[in-house]
Amino acid sequence: MKIFLIGFMGCGKSTLGRKLATKLGYDLIDLDHQIEVITGGSVADYFAVNGEEVFRKLESDTLKGFDYPKNCVIATGGGTPCYFDNMDWINKNGTSVYIEMSPLALAKRLEKGIAKRPLLSSLSEESLVHFIHNKLEEREGFYHQATITLNGVNLTADIIRAELLARG
Ligand code: S3P
Numbered sequence: 001m002k003i004f005l006i007g008f009m010g011c012g013k014s015t016l017g018r019k020l021a022t023k024l025g026y027d028l029i030d031l032d033h034q035i036e037v038i039t040g041g042s043v044a045d046y047f048a049v050n051g052e053e054v055f056r057k058l059e060s061d062t063l064k065g066f067d068y069p070k071n072c073v074i075a076t077g078g079g080t081p082c083y084f085d086n087m088d089w090i091n092k093n094g095t096s097v098y099i100e101m102s103p104l105a106l107a108k109r110l111e112k113g114i115a116k117r118p119l120l121s122s123l124s125e126e127s128l129v130h131f132i133h134n135k136l137e138e139r140e141g142f143y144h145q146a147t148i149t150l151n152g153v154n155l156t157a158d159i160i161r162a163e164l165l166a167r168g
Pocket residue numbers: 007008009010013032043044076077078079080117118119
């Protein structure tokens with residue numbers, strides 16, 4: 001089974017993905033990390049040098065071209081489901097789990113790491129919630145195509161596992 005975790009930056013995809021993979025005995029594939037392996041640098045640097053359009057193409061190619069093991073958890077990037085036909089591809093190739101969170105909750109989790117995130121680096125802490133609110137509105141249509149949607153507040157790997165089991 002391939003389990004794709006999707007959701008906005010800061011919702012916990014990588015951390016929950018690691019815990020879920022450990023519990024299930026599956027491999028964890030972190031898409032941003034795979035991109036960093038390919039480019040030999042950070043996503044932030046790649047974004048800064050090449051721009052978003054080039055990054056989105058590489059992200060899509062990496063998502064679709066990776067040689068996934070049969071059973072794995074994939075932590076996607078926050079924008080991954082929202083470009084090209086990536087969300088359709090995800091749903092054709094696995095089970096998707098949307099980790100949903102409000103703009104305020106996301107802003108609280110993201111405020112300390114603004115500088116490291118290319119889409120946030122030019123924002124002030126005050127404009128962060130507003131930016132997230134707008135971006136989330138743009139992206140929700142994609143995120144809500146997920147097989148399973150779970151509230152990210154107090155979400156644990158056990159809860160995700162139970163939901164996956166309940167759905168067979
Ligand atoms: C992005 C999210 C990031 C990374 C890139 C773009 C986005 O991943 O892929 O900076 O567009 O939301 P995380 O969601 O893992 O931070």
